[in-house]
Amino acid sequence: MSKELIRLSKCSMAFDGEYVLKDIDLYFKDKEFLTLLGPSGCGKTTTLRIIGGFLKPISGDVYFDGVRINDVPPHKRAVNTIFQKYALFPHLNVFENIAFGLKLQRQNGKKISKTEISERVLEMLDIVSLKGFEKRDVTLLSGGQQQRVAIARALVNRPKVLLLDEPLGALDMRLRKDMQNELKRIQQATGITFIYVTHDQEEALAMSDTIVVMENGEIQQIGTPEDIYNEPKNAFVADFIGESNILDGIMHQDGVVEIFGRKFSCLDGGFAKLEPVDVVIRPEDIDIVDSSAGMLRGTVTSITFRGVLYDIIVDFHGFKWLIQTTELYPVGADIGINIDPDGIHIMKKSSFSGMFGDYSSFSDEYENISDAEFEFEPMEDVERTEDRG
């Protein structure tokens, strides 16, 4: 993790007068795995396309290694992209697809020799575990294999930066996990800066050195996965990354916050006296105790079994909390809860305050999530192991 490689300075972008990026300031360090994370329409893909050279920001500057590159076309940038739908060339076989960029390269006005091209392509095929596939027709490969050809095709050019636009979006769950590990491994092995765009927070947490959370064309938070999860800056980040109960609180003094009329101790400070704040409590940070012993008392209203644990919804004064527990409490049970000071995170009020955090509609939300996964057509991926030998 060393010097700065790319910088976006006050970059804005608009389509038909509608702003999709607003004065973005962002820099990317050499050799890092950075993820642009956010829901669809947040501006993450636009940011990526500006770096790739496919879009010109309407204002602001893009620097690469200190040089302004606003007007440099994509084919002259030391950046390669992996597209969401792979975009493999259907008229070329696996070898020719990967060699495409190399055949166009000139070193001191000279083409790269055939033997070098062949060596580098074969080496790349080895890295992406597609040895022996060079003569294959790309249109007949499975989704995962096509994805790996796309990765090889980009990496073989030895770019300084690899841009990845939701590259695992079309793969099924298991293959996604495999490819996440694979991508991380390749990134560490090659030392190439990866700029990764996704809307999948788990993917972002698992792979990144740095996460940039975006929404409404603005950067909401930049930090390590741990920072983003543990110390979300505002209600949007808290809600988007993992499950969160987000409540209104009042800060009494450093380390003391009032929720539902009760004072809780916490670890945060630096707020004005009696400043209204947003309080984030992660469902796994809540301990369930006897109803008489708890700091707050509530009633269980619904239970969802999720394998390792139960998601239970508990009603406290009309506000529904999500709590994760390994023990089963029946619907209607009165329970008490305790929260350790390090489980309470205080955030400044923001434009997102009050929009998230109440689980009244949890079951709806839960259905939406599972529906969304159904809509997602996982690409068939039959790994034909016998072909590998």
Added chain:
Amino acid sequence: MKPNYFSIPYVGWMALFVVTPIVMVFVFALTTPTGEFTLRNFSDMGLFLPVFIRSFRLAFLATVVCIVLGYPVAYLLARETTRVQRILFMLIMLPLWMNFLLRTYAWMSILENTGLLNQLLSFLSLPTVRIINTETAVVIGMVYNFLPFMILPIYSVIVKIDKNLIEAAHDLGANTFSVFRKLIAPLSIPGILSGVTMVFVPAVSAFVITQLLGGGMVFLLGDLIEMQFLGTAHNPNVGSAISIVMMLIVIVFVIVMNKFGSGEEKAVGL
């Protein structure tokens, strides 16, 4: 398969007006004017070799000109916005809405020795040209009439090329020219092939164009066949044999084209 009663009128029509004439052509070709079986109609075919060669040469020429003119049009058309595309399409199709004879007569008055073209040339004090009644005039007529059939298939293939592929090629270091040479050109081959078929086949058998613009000086297969049936030579048996030979050559040509093209078709997902 379920019998489809709706197809009966069509099958009937085909049997009556397509299959019957073909059978008749075969019968004519294999008989003498008095009705006896013979193969002479075919063995004498060598006489007409120059006409065959000229027909295929001019049809080939017209096809090449159509590719050279049509490809850039199709390429540029595919890059326009939908609105512009619609307008340009209408302009390309517009001549087809006019009667074929009328269009060709119009070309006559353009290409005549005292026609529009030469009037324009002499107005600009340039030497006039003699085009009418030459092979050039016939090729111009063919190109004019068949050009839309080259543009449309090429256009429809190019417009279907995934924009992501073009971006990917740029991303991998290809400038606009390389993108064209390494991506768009190879992917548009199926369109060119079907355009070639659609231009070459009617061009080979063209005959009205040759009479109006070639003035009888450019004698092609179509004229030869017509002459055998309606003209002075009057020998429907020989005319049928010529038709069959021409048809076979065209069929072989189309089969070869399709063989050639089948490898490319999956490439654009047709």
